[in-house]
Amino acid sequence: MNRSLTNRWYAYYAVFRLRMVNGMQYRAAALAGMATQFFWGLITIMVFVAFYTHSGANVPMQIEQLVAYIWLQQALLALVVLWIRDNELFQLITSGNIAYELCRPIDIYGFWFAKLLAARLSAVLLRCIPVTILSFLLPSPYRMTLPPNGINALLFGVSLLLAALLVIAISMLIYISVFITLSPTGSVLVFGVLGEFLAGMIIPLPLMPEWLQSVLMLLPFRWTADFPFRLYSGHIGVQEGLIGIGIQIVWIAALVGIGKYCMWRVMRKTVVQGG
Amino acid sequence: MSSMYEDYKPEWKQKGIRSPGRIGSIRLFFRYLTLLFKAQMQYKTSFWLLSAGQFLVPFTAFAGVYFLFERFGTIQGWTFYEVALCFAVIHMSFAISECLARGFDSFSGFVVQGEFDRVLVRPRGTIVQVLGSKFEFTRFGRLMQSVMVLVLAISGGAVEWSLLKILTLLLMIVSGICVFAGIFMLAATICFWTVQGLEFVNIFTDGGREMAQYPLGIYPKWVLRFFTFVIPFGAVNYYPLLYILDRTEGSAFPYVLLPLAGIAFLIPSLLVWRMGVRHYHSTGS
Numbered sequence: 001m002n003r004s005l006t007n008r009w010y011a012y013y014a015v016f017r018l019r020m021v022n023g024m025q026y027r028a029a030a031l032a033g034m035a036t037q038f039f040w041g042l043i044t045i046m047v048f049v050a051f052y053t054h055s056g057a058n059v060p061m062q063i064e065q066l067v068a069y070i071w072l073q074q075a076l077l078a079l080v081v082l083w084i085r086d087n088e089l090f091q092l093i094t095s096g097n098i099a100y101e102l103c104r105p106i107d108i109y110g111f112w113f114a115k116l117l118a119a120r121l122s123a124v125l126l127r128c129i130p131v132t133i134l135s136f137l138l139p140s141p142y143r144m145t146l147p148p149n150g151i152n153a154l155l156f157g158v159s160l161l162l163a164a165l166l167v168i169a170i171s172m173l174i175y176i177s178v179f180i181t182l183s184p185t186g187s188v189l190v191f192g193v194l195g196e197f198l199a200g201m202i203i204p205l206p207l208m209p210e211w212l213q214s215v216l217m218l219l220p221f222r223w224t225a226d227f228p229f230r231l232y233s234g235h236i237g238v239q240e241g242l243i244g245i246g247i248q249i250v251w252i253a254a255l256v257g258i259g260k261y262c263m264w265r266v267m268r269k270t271v272v273q274g275g
Numbered sequence: 276m277s278s279m280y281e282d283y284k285p286e287w288k289q290k291g292i293r294s295p296g297r298i299g300s301i302r303l304f305f306r307y308l309t310l311l312f313k314a315q316m317q318y319k320t321s322f323w324l325l326s327a328g329q330f331l332v333p334f335t336a337f338a339g340v341y342f343l344f345e346r347f348g349t350i351q352g353w354t355f356y357e358v359a360l361c362f363a364v365i366h367m368s369f370a371i372s373e374c375l376a377r378g379f380d381s382f383s384g385f386v387v388q389g390e391f392d393r394v395l396v397r398p399r400g401t402i403v404q405v406l407g408s409k410f411e412f413t414r415f416g417r418l419m420q421s422v423m424v425l426v427l428a429i430s431g432g433a434v435e436w437s438l439l440k441i442l443t444l445l446l447m448i449v450s451g452i453c454v455f456a457g458i459f460m461l462a463a464t465i466c467f468w469t470v471q472g473l474e475f476v477n478i479f480t481d482g483g484r485e486m487a488q489y490p491l492g493i494y495p496k497w498v499l500r501f502f503t504f505v506i507p508f509g510a511v512n513y514y515p516l517l518y519i520l521d522r523t524e525g526s527a528f529p530y531v532l533l534p535l536a537g538i539a540f541l542i543p544s545l546l547v548w549r550m551g552v553r554h555y556h557s558t559g560s
Contacts, residue, residue, distance in 0.1 A: 029474060032474035032475040033474050035474075035475045035478065036474055036475055036477050036478055036482070039478045039482055040478075040482060040485070043482060043485055043486050046493075046494050046495065046498070047350075047489055047493070050350050050351050050489075050493040050494070051343055051347045051350050052347075053351065054349070054351065054352075055347050055348075060346075183318070183320070183321045183324075185321060185324070185325055185328075186320075186321055186324025186325055186327075186328060187324070189324075189325065189328030189329075189331075189332075190324070190327065190328045190331060193328060193331045193332050193335055194331065194335070196335065197335040197338065197339070202335055202336060202338070202339040203339040203342060203343060207342065207343060207346055208342050209342060209345060209346075212342070
């Protein structure tokens with residue numbers, strides 16, 4: 001095998017492992033975050049339970065499926081939301097220290113991709129297990145349920161991994177946009193808030209009106225959160241799930257392609273002014 | 276040892292002047308504000324983008340509420356316009372409070388970087404200095420959104436307005452500002468002990484806002500009790516709302532005056548803050 005290619009993947013892996021270890025250090029922050037997410041999940045479920053009590057049988061989603069959706073949202077928050085950001089990267093761009101990054105004998109897109117993926121995975125690994133365990137112990141309407149069968153569980157796992165890659169591919173575009181605007185706060189906020197809504201993090205997709213759902217099917221955002229969460233509870237069947245995973249892969253390929261091209265474009269134009 | 280310091284008097288004090296060019300705390304605060312406003316307006320594009328973003332945050336939350344009502348009709352007997360009124364009041368209070376008390380919200384920076392030492396050596400109160408340290412003018416975007424929801428709720432015709440009801444509504448907003456400010460202050464006080472800010476405080480600020488955007492009566496009883504007697508969101512947003520929407524029986528006065536409990540929440544917060552200041556040890560950086 002081509003030696004330089006194995007070296008490159010090894011470099012990505014090294015960056016990934018370094019960031020993972022780094023991220024695992026912040027245990028107190030993780031604990032506080034977990035408490036917040038657990039409480040948040042409880043309030044959200046209470047609101048939905050209140051809506052469901054007098055609504056009759058005509059609901060697009062069973063309450064157990066909805067509850068599983070909410071708990072997955074909270075447990076996997078650090079993996080799927082767009083508003084998490086790596087301020088270090090922004091500082092590199094705005095301060096001009098990006099020059100050091102360019103000196104490294106490694107493709108900068110892949111380097112940052114690995115960095116961001118590791119940061120999210122370490123954050124989510126610390127947080128998701130306790131929230132999930134607690135959610136299984138709660139009394140009836142709030143209790144988390146297991147997936148209906150093994151196949152759905154397996155598909156959920158695969159789609160979640162793809163969702164993580166897709167989220168990073170989208171957020172790479174945000175980082176690249178900072179090369180042009182030079183001010184991260186505005187674009188991250190707008191992207192983050194809209195992306196959160198479009199991914200079904202404010203209210204689950206099935207509860208939105210039909211017209212909005214069909215629009216959201218055409219955008220990448222719902223494939224990052226809504227799709228894996230519904231696969232988990234069996235709200236999306238196996239066949240639809242397999243097609244969806246295909247769509248996820250197409251989105252990842254397309255967005256990584258666009259991202260790499262944009263990165264190459266802005267890099268050609270980047271001027272580092274001493275300092 | 277201490278007498279050595281007590282003997283020391285700066286020159287202006289020896290001359291019998293109370294303090295050189297001393298201005299009132301309120302005027303000082305407004306001077307801070309004009310300075311901060313000028314500073315933030317230096318980055319105009321960033322300012323407008325951030326304001327737009329701040330507008331969007333509660334906007335998507337409200338869109339969620341709207342879509343849920345479109346599907347379900349009511350939530351435990353409350354209509355969309357009634358909930359919109361509830362939503363508008365709490366988000367408005369939150370926006371104003373976040374503007375004003377932002378210094379307390381991001382207080383851990385003061386302690387971590389040792390800046391609080393500088394606050395203590397100045398001959399002014401700690402509170403006015405911390406309040407004046409930060410003011411997020413971009414939060415006006417958030418405020419605008421809640422004003423729009425308020426207009427929508429009022430135009431929905433859920434309320435038969437009277438002078439007393441308008442007064443109650445204003446009291447609710449003021450009281451909400453005080454409750455949020457009190458929580459920000461308590462959270463800042465914790466930093467005197469922990470140095471780092473604690474994320475779980477968000478449960479009471481963001482979580483409280485999220486929760487109180489619906490009438491608290493839709494939640495289980497223990498939630499209503501906790502948010503009435505421990506953190507008085509119920510007194511701010513729920514019981515007075517019952518009066519405004521004519522859902523009460525008997526005398527109106529307890530409901531109208533209940534928001535005062537929210538304002539009273541500032542008293543223990545201030546006392547705890549003073550305790551914290553006395554406990555402060557510099558991090559030395």
